[in-house]
Amino acid sequence: MTFKEQIDKERIPRHVAVIMDGNGRWAKSKGEDRIFGHQNGVDSVDQVSEAAGEIGVKYLTLYAFSTENWNRPEAEVDALMGLLVDAIKNNVRKMMKNNVRLLVIGDINRLPQMTREKLQDAMSETGQNTGLNLVLALSYSSRWEILNATKKIAQSVKEGKIQIEDIDETLFSDNLTTVGIPDPDLLIRTSGELRISNFLMWQLSYSELYFTDICWPEFKKEPFFEAIVDYQKRERRFGKTSEQIVK
Ligand code: IPE
Numbered sequence: 239m240t241f242k243e244q245i246d247k248e249r250i251p252r253h254v255a256v257i258m259d260g261n262g263r264w265a266k267s268k269g270e271d272r273i274f275g276h277q278n279g280v281d282s283v284d285q286v287s288e289a290a291g292e293i294g295v296k297y298l299t300l301y302a303f304s305t306e307n308w309n310r311p312e313a314e315v316d317a318l319m320g321l322l323v324d325a326i327k328n329n330v331r332k333m334m335k336n337n338v339r340l341l342v343i344g345d346i347n348r349l350p351q352m353t354r355e356k357l358q359d360a361m362s363e364t365g366q367n368t369g370l371n372l373v374l375a376l377s378y379s380s381r382w383e384i385l386n387a388t389k390k391i392a393q394s395v396k397e398g399k400i401q402i403e404d405i406d407e408t409l410f411s412d413n414l415t416t417v418g419i420p421d422p423d424l425l426i427r428t429s430g431e432l433r434i435s436n437f438l439m440w441q442l443s444y445s446e447l448y449f450t451d452i453c454w455p456e457f458k459k460e461p462f463f464e465a466i467v468d469y470q471k472r473e474r475r476f477g478k479t480s481e482q483i484v485k
């Protein structure tokens with residue numbers, strides 16, 4: 239049986255977040271340069287988005303570029319930005335056909351103007367679609383996002399719009415860039431690295447974590463479905479005892 243056939247359709251995670259890692263090492267293992275790895279990673283983005291849509295995942299968040307990634311060599315940063323523009327250009331039609339809505343989280347003001355414009359066009363074009371929400375994390379880091387939220391909330395208190403007592407989890411979440419997006423049920427990280435790397439630290443509080451040694455350019459539909467099957471074997475207790483969970 240394929241992993242896809244093993245999936246329980248009644249228990250599909252609503253939100254899957256992915257740290258797409260290992261492009262550089264994958265390329266190096268083939269004697270190629272890092273950019274070759276990024277180029278090959280684009281196909282995995284297509285495949286995994288399609289796979290998520292096929293099984294009815296509502297939100298797929300892909301960590302495509304972190305705040306810290308700005309510190310990479312300029313040629314690599316430029317190549318990544320170029321790939322992003324191409325990927326959007328090549329995919330808007332497919333997103334319309336597959337009813338996919340594109341969203342972006344992160345500090346998009348830091349992106350090159352061309353990239354930002356292409357993203358904004360694609361977001362408005364796909365804005366009414368009701369299938370999969372494809373969330374790209376770009377120039378994103380969790381500490382940046384949490385600091386930003388803190389500043390916005392402090393400003394509202396200063397202006398007398400809210401009281402300190404009004405600050406609760408809901409209000410805090412509403413000031414993050416993920417406002418309106420449910421917390422991830424499942425986080426996947428590829429390439430064998432066992433860390434969060436400044437990704438969605440508030441939102442991942444109760445997510446199930448799944449790590450695989452497969453590098454991102456080789457992470458296609460079946461490895462994604464395998465992660466879903468693994469997720470479905472787990473019991474999410476949210477601090478309660480097993481007996482308290484209604485099965
Ligand atoms: C992930 O692959 C892509 C980005 C972070 C943009 P890496 O480029 O981090 O690949 P490794 O981890 O060096 O192999």
Ligand code: IPE
Binds near residue numbers: 257260303304307435
């Ligand atoms: C995390 O990968 C960021 C993205 C996948 C975009 P990195 O490869 O940048 O993470 P570290 O530096 O190894 O933690």
Ligand code: MG
Binds near residue numbers: 261
């Ligand atoms: Mg990496």
